Every structure is written in C-alpha cells, then in structure tokens.
Amino acid sequence: MRVDWTKLPPELLESISGNLKIYTDYLRFRAVCRSWRSSIPKIPFHLPPQLPWLMLPPSQSHRAFYDLSTNKVRFLSLPESSNPNKRHCGSSHGWLIILDESPSILLLNPLSRAKLHLPPLSSFPNVDSFNYSAIGKEYSLRYPSGGRYTRNLRQMRDSFIKKMVLSANPSKDLNFVAIAILNQTGELAYCKNGDESWCFIEGAQFYSEDVIYCKGLCYAVNKQGEILICDVRHDSPRVSFIETPRQLSGDLQYLVNSGDELLLVTRHLDLEFSFEPDQSYLIYRTKRFEVSRLVWSGPHWERVESLDDKMLFIGENSSLSLSASDFTGCMGNCIYFTDDYSETNYEGAFREHDIGIYKLWDGSIEPLPCYPRNFFFPIRWPTPLWITPSPC
Amino acid sequence: MSSSGRKIILKSSDRESFEVDEAVALESQTIKHVIEDDCADNGIPLPNVTSKILAKVIEYCKKHVEAPKTDDRTAEDELKSWDADFVKVDRATLFDLILAANYLHIKGLLDLTCQTVADMIKGMTPEEIRRTFNMRDDFTPEEEEDVRRENQWAFE
Numbered sequence: 001m002r003v004d005w006t007k008l009p010p011e012l013l014e015s016i017s018g019n020l021k022i023y024t025d026y027l028r029f030r031a032v033c034r035s036w037r038s039s040i041p042k043i044p045f046h047l048p049p050q051l052p053w054l055m056l057p058p059s060q061s062h063r064a065f066y067d068l069s070t071n072k073v074r075f076l077s078l079p080e081s082s083n084p085n086k087r088h089c090g091s092s093h094g095w096l097i098i099l100d101e102s103p104s105i106l107l108l109n110p111l112s113r114a115k116l117h118l119p120p121l122s123s124f125p126n127v128d129s130f131n132y133s134a135i136g137k138e139y140s141l142r143y144p145s146g147g148r149y150t151r152n153l154r155q156m157r158d159s160f161i162k163k164m165v166l167s168a169n170p171s172k173d174l175n176f177v178a179i180a181i182l183n184q185t186g187e188l189a190y191c192k193n194g195d196e197s198w199c200f201i202e203g204a205q206f207y208s209e210d211v212i213y214c215k216g217l218c219y220a221v222n223k224q225g226e227i228l229i230c231d232v233r234h235d236s237p238r239v240s241f242i243e244t245p246r247q248l249s250g251d252l253q254y255l256v257n258s259g260d261e262l263l264l265v266t267r268h269l270d271l272e273f274s275f276e277p278d279q280s281y282l283i284y285r286t287k288r289f290e291v292s293r294l295v296w297s298g299p300h301w302e303r304v305e306s307l308d309d310k311m312l313f314i315g316e317n318s319s320l321s322l323s324a325s326d327f328t329g330c331m332g333n334c335i336y337f338t339d340d341y342s343e344t345n346y347e348g349a350f351r352e353h354d355i356g357i358y359k360l361w362d363g364s365i366e367p368l369p370c371y372p373r374n375f376f377f378p379i380r381w382p383t384p385l386w387i388t389p390s391p392c
Numbered sequence: 393m394s395s396s397g398r399k400i401i402l403k404s405s406d407r408e409s410f411e412v413d414e415a416v417a418l419e420s421q422t423i424k425h426v427i428e429d430d431c432a433d434n435g436i437p438l439p440n441v442t443s444k445i446l447a448k449v450i451e452y453c454k455k456h457v458e459a460p461k462t463d464d465r466t467a468e469d470e471l472k473s474w475d476a477d478f479v480k481v482d483r484a485t486l487f488d489l490i491l492a493a494n495y496l497h498i499k500g501l502l503d504l505t506c507q508t509v510a511d512m513i514k515g516m517t518p519e520e521i522r523r524t525f526n527m528r529d530d531f532t533p534e535e536e537e538d539v540r541r542e543n544q545w546a547f548e
Contacts, residue, residue, distance in 0.1 A: 003487040005525040012494055012506065019510030027546045031518040031539045034530050042542075074545040328515075 010039035021326065023050055023391055024069075043112070043392045045172070051327040052313050052320065052386040054338070054355075054368065055091075055110075058082035063110065065387070066370040068336075069329040073370065076110050087157050089180075090164035091317035094390025097164045097178075101153040103130055107170060111389050116170055116193075118178050121156055123197035124189060126182075144185060144205070159183050163340070165318045167213040171392045177232055179218050181208045188220055190232050201230050203239045209253040212319055214262070221255045224248065225264055225301055227294070244300050250290065252340075254314045258321035262294040264301055265314060265335065269354075286365065289335050289358050307333045307360055315355075316340040317386040333360045336368075338384050355384055400427065401435035402450070408443035409435060412450055419453035421497035440495045445488045452478060452501050479508045483525060 008016075017040045020026045026044050030037045053065035056073070063078040081088070081098055090097035098106040103120035121139070122130035128140045128148070137150035151160065162181040170176050170193065180189045180198065186208035189198040207220035207228040218230040225247035231238045247253075250266030257263075270287045291312075292301035311330055313320040315338030324332035339354035357366040400417040402410045417423045417436075426436050438446065455478075459471050479486065486505060493501035513521050522529055531539060 002526065003484045005487060005527050006530065008487075008490070009494070012490055015502065015506040016509045019507050020514065022514070024546045025514050027543045028516065028518050028521065029513065031543070032521050032529075033527055034535070037531075037535075037539070076545060 006033045006035045008035070010035075013039035017044075018046055021048055022069075023047055023389060045392060047391070048326075049320065049322065050094075050389050051322065051330060052317070052336075052388045054370065055088075055096075055385045055387050056370065057384070058084075065110070065389075066368070067329075068369075069327055071329060071369055078108075078110055080106065080108050080115070081110070085157075088316065088385055089161045090166075091385050091387040092164070092166035093169035093318070094388045095166060095170060096385075096387060097166075099157045099161065101157055103156075105164075107166075109171070109390060109392075110387065111391055112171070114171060114392075119191050119195055119197050121160060124160075124180075124182075125198065125200050126185070126187075144187075162208065163211065163316060165211050165213060165218075167216070167218070169390060169392070171390075177213070177218075179211050179213070179220075179232075181211055181220075188218075188228075188230070190218070190230075190237065192232070199237075201232070201237045201239065204228055204230065210255045210319065212255045212257055214257040219255055219257075219262065221253050221264065223253060225253060225266075225292075227255075227262075242294070242299050244294070244298070247292075247301060254319050256312050256314070256319040256321050258307075258310055258312070263304065263312070263321070264292045264294070265312060265319070266290040266292075267314075267337070284339075284354060286337060286339075286354050286356070286358070288363055289337075289360075291335075291360070305360070309333070311336060313386045314338075315386055316383065320386070320388065331357070331359075334358060335360070336386070338386060340383065353383055400432055402446060403435050403437045404441055404443040404446045405439050406443050408446075410443075410446055410450055412454070413457075416450065416453045416457050419457060419498055419500075420449075421499075423496065438496070441492045442488070445485070445492050448478075448481075448485070448489060449492050449496065449498070449501065453498065456500055475504050479504060 013036055017026060017029050020029060030040060051069055053067050056064040056066060058081065061077060061079040061082045062075045063082055065074045065076060067074055081096060085101050087099045088096055089099055094109055096108045096110060098108055103122040105118040105120060107116040107118060121127065126142050128142055130139050132138060136152050138153055139151045139156050140148065141151060142148055160183060162183040164178055164180045167177040174193055177190055177192050182189065186206045188201040188204040188207060188211065190201055191198045204220060207222045209221045209223055211218060211220040216233065218232060220228045225244055227242035229240045229242065247266065251269040252267040254265040255262065256265055267289055268287045269284045272283050272285045291304040291307065293304050295302045309323050309325050309332040310321050311324050311332055312335045314335060324330050335358040337355060337358060355368055357368060359366065398414040399411050400414050402412060402417065423436055426432055455474060460467055486508065490505040493505055512524065
C-alpha cells in the first residue's frame with residue numbers, strides 16, 4: 001500500500017522542518033510540493049547561526065558571496081553595498097554595517113534586504129559639527145584633551161570607526177544595541193535602537209582591540225588582553241574590568257564567545273617585502289594565531305592548544321565560533337580569517353588580501369579556495385568580509 | 393485509582409488485541425486520558441493504527457519505560473543507539489509510525505521519527521526528496537516560477 005507523504009498533516013511537517021538546521025535544507029523542503037510549502041513559514045525563525053559566507057568585492061550592482069559548504073559563489077543583487085564609495089565597518093548577526101561619503105550609517109541584511117539606520121556619524125559626542133558646504137572639512141571634531149581638528153567625508157568613512165558590532169539581530173530583537181570602536185582615540189561608543197545620537201562608554205578608552213556581545217553584556221579587550229565588561233541596558237552604562245596578567249605578544253587581539261568560554265585570539269603579523277620589476281612594496285601578512293581561554297579564577301588566560309570541533313571566524317566581522325560538524329565543507333580546529341587592518345595594507349598599487357584558514361594543529365595557513373595566494377586586485381577594493389546568511 | 397501491574401488491552405484497526413502493562417500504555421497521552429476517564433475496561437480501540445504499527449509502537453514504549461532513569465552516559469548512549477536501530481524501517485512504516493506517534497501523543501517517538509525524516513532529507517534537492525518519498529511535483533507553472541524566483545541562489 002502506497003503512502004502519500006504529501007498528505008502529512010501541517011503540524012507534523014512543521015516538526016520535521018524544525019529539525020532542519022541549514023537554511024538551504026529549509027528552502028528545499030518548501031520547494032518539494034504544495035502541501036509542504038504551505039505548511040511552514042517562508043521565513044524560518046528557528047535556525048541557529050549559519051556557516052558564514054565570504055562577501056567578495058562587488059561587480060556592478062551585485063555582490064558575490066563565496067559559500068564554503070558548496071564551494072560556489074552566489075550572487076545577490078545588493079546596490080546598497082556595491083558602490084565603490086561604500087565601506088563596511090562590521091557584519092553582525094547577518095547584517096552588514098555600511099558607511100559611505102555621508103554621515104549615515106546603514107544596517108542591511110543581504111538576504112532579507114531589510115534596512116535600518118543607526119544615528120549618523122555626525123551624532124558622535126566628539127563631533128562638534130557637520131557641514132556639507134565646508135568642502136574638505138565637513139566634520140569638525142574634538143580630541144579628549146579638548147583640541148579641535150577636522151575631517152573630510154572620506155576620512156570619516158574610512159578612519160573614524162574601526163569596527164561596529166550589534167548585540168542581536170535587529171529583526172528578532174528591537175531592543176538591540178550597537179557598539180562602535182573609534183579608531184583614533186580608542187574609545188567605545190554605543191547607541192540603542194531608536195536613539196538619536198551615540199554616547200561614549202566612560203572608562204572604556206583603549207579597550208579598542210575588539211568588542212563582542214555575549215548574554216546581554218558587551219566585552220571589550222585592549223592590547224594587553226585585559227577585558228572590560230559593559231552593561232548598557234540601564235540609563236547609564238555600568239563598567240567593570242577583568243584584569244588578567246598582561247599579554248605582551250601579538251599584533252591584534254580578538255575576542256570570541258565559544259560555547260561557554262571567552263576566547264582571546266592573538267594574531268601575529270609579519271612585514272613582508274615584495275619586489276616587482278617596477279616597484280617594491282611592503283605588506284603585512286598573518287604568520288600565526290594563538291588562542292587562549294579565560295579562566296575566571298585568577299583571572300588569567302590559559303593557552304588553548306586545540307579548538308577540537310570548533311572553528312573561529314575573525315576579521316572585520318563580529319567574531320564567531322561554530323562547530324564544524326554542524327556543517328559541510330569546513331574543518332574544526334581552524335581559524336578562518338580575513339584582514340581588518342586594511343589601511344596599513346592599502347599602500348602601493350598592488351595589494352594582496354591577507355585571508356586564509358589557519359590550522360591550529362600544525363600552524364599552517366591554507367588559502368581560501370576562492371582566494372588563491374597572489375590574487376591581485378589592481379585597484380583598492382574593500383576587503384572581503386564574513387557574513388552569516390540570515391533569512392530574517 | 394489503578395494499581396501498578398494492571399494490564400491494558402489495546403485493539404488495532406484490524407481487530408488484533410495487544411495486552412500491555414499499564415505503565416507502557418501510559419507512554420501515550422491519548423491512552424492516558426482514556427484510562428483516566430475510566431473507559432479502558434473493555435480494551436481501548438485504536439482505529440487509526442494497524443496491528444503491524446501498534447506492535448512497533450508498543451515495542452518502543454516498552455523499551456523506554458524499562459530504560460533506567462539515570463544520568464549514566466552509557467545507558468543514555470545505549471538507548472540512543474537502540475532508537476537509531478528502531479527507526480531503520482522502510483519508508484511506508486516510518487510514515488505510519490509518525491502518524492501513530494502523533495495520534496497517540498507519544499512525544500519521544502514523534503520527536504524521533506520527525507528527526508529521522510529530517511536527517512534523510514538533509515542535503516537533498518527537492519527533486520531528490522520527491523524521488524525518495526515517491527511524491528509528485530504538484531506545483532502549477534506559476535507556483536513553480538514563484539519557488540524558483542524566491543530562492544534562486546539556493547538552487548544554483
């Protein structure tokens with residue numbers, strides 16, 4: 001006797017689809033037949049964080065996204081992000097944070113095309129004024145010491161913000177918070193959804209290496225690996241510190257929330273000389289990473305020799321940790337990295353992107369399949385960026 | 393109040409009778425309500441479940457009632473392994489088991505069978521899913537176009 005799977009009741013189809021953790025599987029489920037399609041919502045809300053795509057430089061109004069699982073490049077029409085005058089200063093919970101030659105800060109979800117604005121660059125506390133007609137000096141700013149200086153539209157777009165991070169997916173949590181690391185002064189600023197301007201977090205200056213959000217709290221790290229914890233849920237931010245013994249090695253620090261642990265990822269760069277027939281140039285290149293976990297009693301950082309099944313994604317995106325066994329096409333005990341000290345590498349007519357896969361077990365670096373080493377871009381493109389595809 | 397050790401008779405749609413311990417029968421919320429309403433004395437008819445499937449369901453309930461409720465990792469793994477073998481059945485039986493688990497409100501069995509189907513279809517294209525489960529593509533051309541357009545990038 002033949003059974004008819006199209007006749008499964010909707011609530012059972014919902015239960016089955018609830019066990020699908022990969023977005024493509026969910027989409028394909030909805031493409032099987034009419035009853036399956038109509039029994040589950042178009043936008044799933046239950047999916048765990050997906051394997052990040054690597055966003056590649058734009059081509060006309062399309063953006064290419066490299067998918068590790070399928071080793072394929074997918075194209076999405078994304079005019080808001082494809083203009084060369086755009087810069088991305090972050091990627092968080094599936095949303096891009098986009099700056100351009102205007103004060104506006106745009107949040108964009110490439111899959112759902114949802115958009116939101118954060119308070120503009122001109123609303124930061126250290127920006128005294130903004131005036132389009134003051135050509136070349138549109139922004140007037142003030143140092144913490146009181147001295148004044150000006151910046152033009154491009155400088156503000158490229159150098160004012162180092163990185164921005166969101167506390168949650170704006171589609172899922174309307175009370176999300178955005179945290180910004182300021183480049184020059186090393187200050188941290190925040191704003192809540194609906195605010196008209198940004199505020200500084202008092203006492204947070206120089207905790208500017210990296211910032212993440214974990215369980216409602218903001219964690220920031222300084223060059224020595226010391227941690228600042230900030231709670232911005234109340235009227236004024238509450239700040240506390242974790243003073244670990246100073247880490248004195250490494251060039252860049254990242255924080256990652258991995259399972260129940262707080263990890264410190266230290267990136268070591270080397271300066272390389274490259275000689276071309278008509279010009280020589282210097283570039284920074286990642287040589288290795290070191291990972292440590294925070295041990296709360298002490299407190300101190302304890303070296304981690306193996307991430308086991310976990311893989312870390314770091315760069316300009318909000319640092320991310322995932323289990324390799326939940327996905328295909330990726331490996332555990334690896335760090336998938338892109339560069340985010342781009343400015344330093346922007347010298348010279350030719351540059352390489354410092355991106356790849358660092359393997360903790362032997363310290364080797366494998367190039368990403370879509371980015372063989374010695375892949376030159378003759379013009380200055382934005383650096384590739386990890387983004388987790390999120391349907392909502 | 394019923395005493396432990398009491399037996400319950402379950403009657404399948406093809407009129408076979410199965411005698412089970414009350415504790416086993418109580419794994420089903422549906423049967424539990426019938427027992428609580430004191431309507432179980434002449435046996436409980438289950439017109440939606442064939443004897444073949446009822447036998448399997450009873451096997452599942454027995455195993456899970458008898459399983460030690462410890463935090464012992466090995467016992468847990470053993471039960472998981474038993475569950476994995478339990479669902480190694482042909483697709484028609486799997487289909488009937490899902491419906492039976494749903495009708496009888498046996499949460500563990502429902503979760504297990506739904507997970508099993510999900511695991512089968514992971515990584516499959518819609519066409520492969522249809523072939524595996526002998527399903528017709530019943531979209532109209534307009535709907536087909538809708539489906540394609542919606543998720544162009546997922547099907548490339």
